[in-house]
Amino acid sequence: MIILYISALPKTMSGGPRYSVPQQIAAQAKFDNVHWINLNKNGVEESKIKCNIIEERYKFRLDSLESPFDKPDLVIFEGVYYLEFCLIGYELRMKKIPYIIIPRGSLTKSAQKVKAVKKRLANVLIFKRFINRATAIQYLTEAEHIASEDTWNKNNIVIPNGTKTQKHTKVWGRNKSLRGVFIGRMNMYHKGLDYLMKACIQLKETLIEYRCTINLYGPDRLGAKKILTNQIENNGLDGIVFIRDEIYGKEKERILLESDFFILTSRFEGQPMGLIEAIAYGLPCLVTMGSNMANEIVGANAGWAADNNANSVMMAMRELLANREQLPEFGKNSLALASRYDWNELARQSSEKYKNLLNTSYHEKIR
Numbered sequence: 001m002i003i004l005y006i007s008a009l010p011k012t013m014s015g016g017p018r019y020s021v022p023q024q025i026a027a028q029a030k031f032d033n034v035h036w037i038n039l040n041k042n043g044v045e046e047s048k049i050k051c052n053i054i055e056e057r058y059k060f061r062l063d064s065l066e067s068p069f070d071k072p073d074l075v076i077f078e079g080v081y082y083l084e085f086c087l088i089g090y091e092l093r094m095k096k097i098p099y100i101i102i103p104r105g106s107l108t109k110s111a112q113k114v115k116a117v118k119k120r121l122a123n124v125l126i127f128k129r130f131i132n133r134a135t136a137i138q139y140l141t142e143a144e145h146i147a148s149e150d151t152w153n154k155n156n157i158v159i160p161n162g163t164k165t166q167k168h169t170k171v172w173g174r175n176k177s178l179r180g181v182f183i184g185r186m187n188m189y190h191k192g193l194d195y196l197m198k199a200c201i202q203l204k205e206t207l208i209e210y211r212c213t214i215n216l217y218g219p220d221r222l223g224a225k226k227i228l229t230n231q232i233e234n235n236g237l238d239g240i241v242f243i244r245d246e247i248y249g250k251e252k253e254r255i256l257l258e259s260d261f262f263i264l265t266s267r268f269e270g271q272p273m274g275l276i277e278a279i280a281y282g283l284p285c286l287v288t289m290g291s292n293m294a295n296e297i298v299g300a301n302a303g304w305a306a307d308n309n310a311n312s313v314m315m316a317m318r319e320l321l322a323n324r325e326q327l328p329e330f331g332k333n334s335l336a337l338a339s340r341y342d343w344n345e346l347a348r349q350s351s352e353k354y355k356n357l358l359n360t361s362y363h364e365k366i367r
């Protein structure tokens with residue numbers, strides 16, 4: 001099958017798609033004939049598979065590609081809210097070429113509340129047709145599908161992000177202290193850092209008693225680091241909660257291996273790469289329902305889950321601290337859970353699901 005992937009990834013390494021998209025496409029190339037274009041001239045430079053940069057993104061046309069990718073069997077859009085995607089989508093519909101959209105959490109009800117008026121207007125004027133006329137929406141988890149509802153497009157498939165088997169995994173000792181870690185973009189609303197901070201304020205004395213520290217790593221978004229720093233200072237959390245710079249590569253691996261549990265208190269996600277990476281290193285996790293992996297984490301006994309509110313996060317963290325002796329066992333369960341997300345196996349399943357889609361009448365609606 002001939003598949004054309006279209007993305008608009010930035011050069012920065014801080015976002016989850018910057019990791020997952022190249023790995024997804026590289027794995028798919030083992031099963032299908034794929035070509036990848038990126039509509040951002042400052043985009044991906046290093047990847048296991050060639051990323052073809054399109055300099056003039058609004059002028060891109062399919063016939064500018066060499067055969068057979070000028071007439072692909074399927075086009076996959078990595079994201080939603082890019083005007084250039086809509087322009088290409090129109091061309092695809094005119095040429096009766098089916099396409100799939102991977103929204104990565106952007107169609108969930110919580111995500112739609114961010115800049116709600118702007119998105120509502122953009123949806124009506126521009127994006128609704130692009131989404132509705134897609135052959136299908138590819139969600140990363142069933143929870144993302146449920147949170148997005150079927151009003152966008154009744155046709156959908158669920159294929160998660162993947163990970164790789166890590167050479168080094170968490171080794172548990174008899175440390176008397178505990179280290180919790182968050183790694184991701186520092187966005188108070190999206191990542192639910194306000195939930196986390198309120199929980200830490202409420203559990204201040206308990207965190208001190210168990211010698212537990214919370215380390216937050218990532219780039220600043222919308223002044224979150226200043227807000228967090230002020231909350232730490234105003235509530236006496238110095239020495240408990242630490243704000244760190246973003247980390248990558250070997251440094252990121254070292255921090256994960258030195259930590260005892262991973263924290264993700266997001267209001268919404270597609271399927272967070274940081275969380276999948278954490279379980280691949282054998283870390284138990286504390287997550288909210290907004291992470292879209294709470295059911296998987298709890299079902300595998302790989303951590304604790306909370307609802308999307310500060311009090312529930314506080315209760316989950318209190319339970320984690322009270323049952324800290326379970327962390328090594330939960331860590332083993334995390335490794336077992338991570339084995340379900342092998343990139344190559346997911347690519348094989350994807351190829352089958354795409355072929356099944358194209359053999360159905362789903363794409364008839366664009367003809």
